[in-house]
Amino acid sequence: MVTERYKQNAQHIQEDLLWLEKIITLRFEIHHGKKSENTTLPSAPKFKGESFYKEITSKFKFTAAERVVLLLALIPHIKPYFLDDVWIRISAPGKIEGDKLQKVGTMPSVDLALFLLAGDDLEKRFYYRKIFDQESFMRTAGILIMENESADTPFLQQPIRITPDYLHLLTDGKDYKPDFSISFPAKRITTNRSMEDLILNSRTLEQVKEIKSWITHGKTLLDDWGLGDKLAPGYKILFYGPPGTGKTFTAALIGRDTGLDVYRVDLSMVVSKYIGETEKNLSKIFDIANNRDWILFFDEADALFGKRTELRDAHDRYANQEVSFLLQKVEEHNGVVILSSNLRANIDEAFMRRFQNTIYFPMPSVEERLRIWQQGFSVKSKLDKSISLEHFSDKYELSGGAIMNVIRYASLKALEQQKYTIQLKDMVNGIAREFSKEGRTI
Ligand SMILES: Nc1ncnc2c1ncn2[C@@H]1O[C@H](COP(=O)(O)OP(=O)(O)OP(=O)(O)O)[C@@H](O)[C@H]1O
Ligand SMILES: [Mg+2]
Known part of the structure; x- marks a missing residue:
């Protein structure tokens, strides 16, 4: 049964798609000299009633251009043949639209967005390109994910991709809790036990409580107290100590205690023998986790930094680069990250300094x-x-x-x-x- 909330939401997205079609049509007419360069694009529809699509677009005060980009990012997931259909309507009016053979499910690219928004006007193109910059709100809010700038594909040819997170929010109104997959090799860990079940010496326990304190008051500290400019983003913690001393258990308990989801990343699935692959896999995880109130838990991190200090052959050299990459990603991440390790010997001062909290889990007394x-x-x-x-x-x-x-x-x-x-x-x-x-x- 289609519930009212979906109906209204679908209606609003549909209205926006019609608006997008008008923009596409007009842009083609301008491009083919049928309309003047100066023709203004139709303004975005104003929605009646409430929907999650409306809620999100108004919460972020999307500009018309950003709304176009959002629609393009949504198209492959909600109407993959939309662009083909519009194209057929424009280029061969009267042709039967249901002709599947001609439809390829065109992936909207950055270039298409810039063409729709700016035509061939370079100056305007540069202006709108900012929507896709790393610092743009659509990236920092975790709405769009783009490939690394260093990737083989030139930036303009890159597909416009929406995060699974916002795809869910915009179509379902629900929070996204990803399943374990190749692109997200992480599992949510939970526990029914409580902090009282955690038996630790008072110093270790004190340090564990500091994490909770950060989760509760961190935002106030960075925003209201204005320390955001002075402190590194997020909160990075290292758990180290012998096996079975409660590191994984503690991570799950912190999640339960604070109401945050804890995702345990399986590093053995992330580490690849192919050069560059490990970095790619790690990037995907951090992209998905970006701006989420999650605790990322890298369990058994030794899979990666076992070889950190020794440099032997070419492969070791890459293992080292991978560790640097992981640490860099961890450092930039704006949420809570916990790395867990058994190897005390491999952990040096320089390494420790990167964490706001390093907690030793000793054998119990x-x-x-x-x-x-x-x-x-x-x-x-x-x-x-x-x-x-x-x-x-x-x-x-x-x-x-x-x-x-x-x-x-x-x-x-x-x-x-x-x-x-x-x-x-x-x-x-x-x-x-x-x-x-x-x-x-x-
Ligand atoms: N300090 C502790 N207090 C209470 N229970 C504990 C403690 N340490 C371990 N346990 C019990 O042992 C189980 C296993 O511990 P856990 O998996 O957290 O160890 P770990 O430090 O993550 O080990 P590893 O380094 O091998 O990953 C926990 O689920 C918990 O039941
Ligand atoms: Mg463990």
């Missing part, structure tokens, strides 16, 4: 281990009398992740026996398994 043990079991299970968690925490140095693995193992063993009681031998076996992963014996 005896007391912390005890708390992780105590809160880890299901409320449905109970421990055999012979089990002393104090003893386990005291005797076995395990990370929180390893403790959870033992709990999972011993709980499954109990379930297999159709029992609710956790057995001592399963606990000991579970610990032995965790130790053997690290080449340790119990």
Whole structure:
């Protein structure tokens, strides 16, 4: 069923497309000398009623030229043959429009936009080209994405692309939550647990809370307090420490606590052996995340900066460039970015300085281990009398992740026996398994 909200929205977009068709027709007439160069383009329609399309175009106070660009960016997604149809109507009036063979689904390019807005007038073309500049509002607000200027295709031939974000907002009125894909190798991570479940020493916990403070007050600091000109954009955090100490868990908790979506980027899918590809993949991620209230979480960042300091062969050299590129992108990004790493040795001062907050996640102390043990079991299970968690925490140095693995193992063993009681031998076996992963014996 077509709901009213879609109907009204479609109506407004349709009105704008009709207006665009008039502009195209007029531009062709001018181009072929049928109308004077000075003919003014028809003015943009004023919408009656409310729609998300109207809301967004008026919120940003789109100029007529920007509205033309927006429509061109939308066309491939809403009416891919629109330009072909208009072209047929203009060049061969009376011809049957349904003739699919002639339609190619023309991709609107920067050049087409400039032609419609400025014809052949170079001065005007330069003026309108600004709409596509990196600093233009359509780029900074995250409405348009353009290829890198350094790409092989000359700028004018580049397609005008709308971000998936605004495509959703303009057609659905909804926020876009991307799925994992080749162009967005990131997954949203969530947790049902709460900050109280995070067991950390007070210093580490304090630093984690600073992130929350930034997320809550950062905008006020940059805008109202005017520090935006003096401080780097966004907030960059480095998590480092041994495996299983709660880095990924903390990232998910911060998201839950602040209501922001956390996207965990799979760096193994980003890193490519082909030269230049890794950079391209990273650019796509940052483009999509631009201006979104997301937390970008680069987990296992070691996949990229494992080789940062050593320079051996040509391939290593590229690995280094890729790291510099990632760091540069991270630095420019205006949101919250967290990088997570296990490698302490590879992290030097110069590297640390790029982050506003570097948080070390140490192995838990005896007391912390005890708390992780105590809160880890299901409320449905109970421990055999012979089990002393104090003893386990005291005797076995395990990370929180390893403790959870033992709990999972011993709980499954109990379930297999159709029992609710956790057995001592399963606990000991579970610990032995965790130790053997690290080449340790119990
Ligand atoms: N400090 C902690 N407090 C409470 N639970 C913890 C803590 N550390 C780890 N855990 C538990 O262990 C699980 C695994 O930890 P997590 O995946 O966050 O470790 P990590 O530091 O990201 O490890 P890696 O470096 O291998 O990615 C968590 O989901 C959580 O249940
Ligand atoms: Mg992790």
